[in-house]
Amino acid sequence: MTGPLHQRIRGDIEARIRSGEWAPGHKAPTEAELMDQYGCARMTVNKAMTALVEAGLIVRRKRAGSFVARPKVHAPVLNIPDIQSEIVARGEAYAFRLLARTVRAADRDSPEEVELAAGGKLLELDGVHDAGGRPFALERRLVSLKAAPEIEAADFAEHPPGAWLLEHVTWTEAESRIGAINADAEDARLLALDEGAACLVVDRRTWREGQHVTRVRQVFPGEAYDLVARFGPGA
Amino acid sequence: MTGPLHQRIRGDIEARIRSGEWAPGHKAPTEAELMDQYGCARMTVNKAMTALVEAGLIVRRKRAGSFVARPKVHAPVLNIPDIQSEIVARGEAYAFRLLARTVRAADRDSPEEVELAAGGKLLELDGVHDAGGRPFALERRLVSLKAAPEIEAADFAEHPPGAWLLEHVTWTEAESRIGAINADAEDARLLALDEGAACLVVDRRTWREGQHVTRVRQVFPGEAYDLVARFGPGA
DNA sequence: GGCTTCAATATGTATAGACATATTTGCGAA
DNA sequence: TTCGCAAATATGTCTATACATATTGAAGCC
Known part of the structure; x- marks a missing residue:
């Protein structure tokens, strides 16, 4: 797995969620734990987690931690092609x-x-x-x-x-x-x-x-x- | 206009694009210029621009700069509601x-x-x-x-x-x-x-x-x- | 017990600096 | 003239640090 570290972190976590290994509601590691795991700065971990939040895969609550999001009520998007x-x-x-x-x-x-x-x-x-x-x-x-x-x-x-x-x-x-x-x-x-x-x-x-x-x-x-x-x- | 600075920057630029003031292909300011305009660090500007790239509003090319993206060939998304x-x-x-x-x-x-x-x-x-x-x-x-x-x-x-x-x-x-x-x-x-x-x-x-x-x-x-x-x- | 208060925790935002990388530009040599 | 190389430029990534903010959990008080 090459590429930027923040992408790798994001990918690793995303894979665990999509595979079902981390079910909705599962508590993801804190930024501090991920810093240790990957041996990097918190900003790097933060970038990965922020991206996962935007993708709707993770919900974060201060003090509480980061959790795998519950898939929304069927809100899929459909591509209308040219x-x-x-x-x-x-x-x-x-x-x-x-x-x-x-x-x-x-x-x-x-x-x-x-x-x-x-x-x-x-x-x-x-x-x-x-x-x-x-x-x-x-x-x-x-x-x-x-x-x-x-x-x-x-x-x-x-x-x-x-x-x-x-x-x-x-x-x-x-x-x-x-x-x-x-x-x-x-x-x-x-x-x-x-x-x-x-x-x-x-x-x-x-x-x-x-x-x-x-x-x-x-x-x-x-x-x-x-x-x-x-x-x-x-x- | 309250809220985080990076969001404000993002919002300002997004408004110019959506209003048509900056047409597709228009060259947006460089990160250095935005740093001056907003009096902030480059990371902050970068966060705003990165978000705009993910939103598909901006395309960035190293050395060349940041440009307003051309709306994709009809690639709308449709919400299928519950x-x-x-x-x-x-x-x-x-x-x-x-x-x-x-x-x-x-x-x-x-x-x-x-x-x-x-x-x-x-x-x-x-x-x-x-x-x-x-x-x-x-x-x-x-x-x-x-x-x-x-x-x-x-x-x-x-x-x-x-x-x-x-x-x-x-x-x-x-x-x-x-x-x-x-x-x-x-x-x-x-x-x-x-x-x-x-x-x-x-x-x-x-x-x-x-x-x-x-x-x-x-x-x-x-x-x-x-x-x-x-x-x-x-x- | 139930209430308030307070401190610990984890995230959110921001900074200043550093090095990497891609791309353009322009200069110099074949 | 053209090819190729090097410098300049703008973005991409990462670090280490700092302070802000929301929330939880526990201590202390009535």
């Missing part, structure tokens, strides 16, 4: 087909569109992500031209709109929502599914400095796609 | 109705069940989570009695099986999968939906010290439920 890299990672050919591109005003009846437009116009982009020549996901996106005027000149031959935006207009805040819907006739046609088939929907909105930049709704065939998260306590 | 606390947090009444409880052997044709049972028997628990008196989620769970023998004596009046297990058999590893399905006749009946309605499915398996403990499949009405994640860069 579609393009997801497909490429599987070794399949990726393509984005732009189906429609419209510049229009916000629908006055939709408060959300009005907020997104912020007094300007909206760019609506509809397209399909293909994996290995077959439709993989549907995308409908609205972009505020006030927040990202440069996108009007962009073509999406190289990068799909999501990647283009990520490159050119960095977000500072985002919200994702995951749900399930029954494919309507158009969804079904574009994804080559039967009408009514269950689909996973990811609805994502991003902001930059408080200004709403884009909203995208991606539809995946429920049968063919799922999101996976694997983790240990605190990870 | 059903009971989710419902209680909304201010609705929570209840778990156990529909079936069976002790049985693993299905020899299912490699997964065989692995879960690990030579012992399985406890199958089917039930419905109610929110405000209406069905909110369906749950079908298999528990390895070898891994959690105490559960045979448990009744789930107070805590649903998930909470019981969390309390009594801590997991060290877990995997969650999220997908979409069309409700079959039974799902539809139990959730008071139409057959074929799109539902969100969370499939979760947990292990303890390499031993598979439980597998649970939760079905949510797609129309009524979605998972939300809100975050800023690195958060």
